[in-house]
Amino acid sequence: MRASEKAYTTLRSDIVDWRLPPGTVLAEVELSARLGVSRTPVREALARLSAEGLAEPQSGRGTVVSGISLDHVDELFELRSALECRAAELAANKRDPEVFLELHRQLGDAGRLITDADPARHDYYRLAGELDTAIDTAAGNHYLAQALKGLRVHLVRVRRLSKDNPARLRDAAREHADIALAIANGNAVVASAATTVHLDNSLRRLLAGRAAP
Incomplete structure (x- = not known):
């Protein structure tokens, strides 16, 4: 499995299962160390998660796990x-x-x-x-x-x-x-x-x- 795919799969599962709850900061350096991959695959994974609506940029905090509610x-x-x-x-x-x-x-x-x-x-x-x-x-x-x-x-x-x-x-x-x-x-x-x-x-x-x- 490619490093970017590994990072994406792991982070996606963590978000869906609420191990990473809404609002969690997805810092590239920390994630790189945790997942055992370089920052480039992490960056690619975050881009995919953002495209799916599971992550989003937040001013002053970088990329965070997107919020979710029952409103919609x-x-x-x-x-x-x-x-x-x-x-x-x-x-x-x-x-x-x-x-x-x-x-x-x-x-x-x-x-x-x-x-x-x-x-x-x-x-x-x-x-x-x-x-x-x-x-x-x-x-x-x-x-x-x-x-x-x-x-x-x-x-x-x-x-x-x-x-x-x-x-x-x-x-x-x-x-x-x-x-x-x-x-x-x-x-x-x-x-x-x-x-x-x-x-x-x-x-x-x-x-x-x-x-x-």
Whole structure:
């Protein structure tokens, strides 16, 4: 892996997972020492992160991790709906049924993954990520997949601002299972509708979290 790619991958992961929270100064010298690379790869990585909206220049401080809030979450979901519904339709037309039947089975049993023993819900979110990947692969549209990849980064960061509600996550798992089954059955209309239902419920939950004291 190239030094700039290594720096970018590490910093991107740290930002998305909030190991580097919003407002953190991304100083080239310190990052170079921490990552074990020269300043040039770090500079290239910061340029890529800035292009993705994960970092931004701030007067007097250099480059910092960009801020994020729930104020514009509805705009994110408008774009998400357009992209994910279309991806689900394409996946339903091109899918490997066995892949999505297995995801349907696992998601239907996902309630057991949402426990207090895993407060970050890593196992559940990993499974949801597997569904995203399967849909992207089945859809077979490189540009659509790239657009969704960039969008999901910001959605993961937004999710950290809201409280994970176990009951809502269990509902979300069932919604994901419905999407997987519709795709497995090759029903593009139902796959898109199931995706719409899931996104609408997810947005309502996020907005409710924003309104809560």
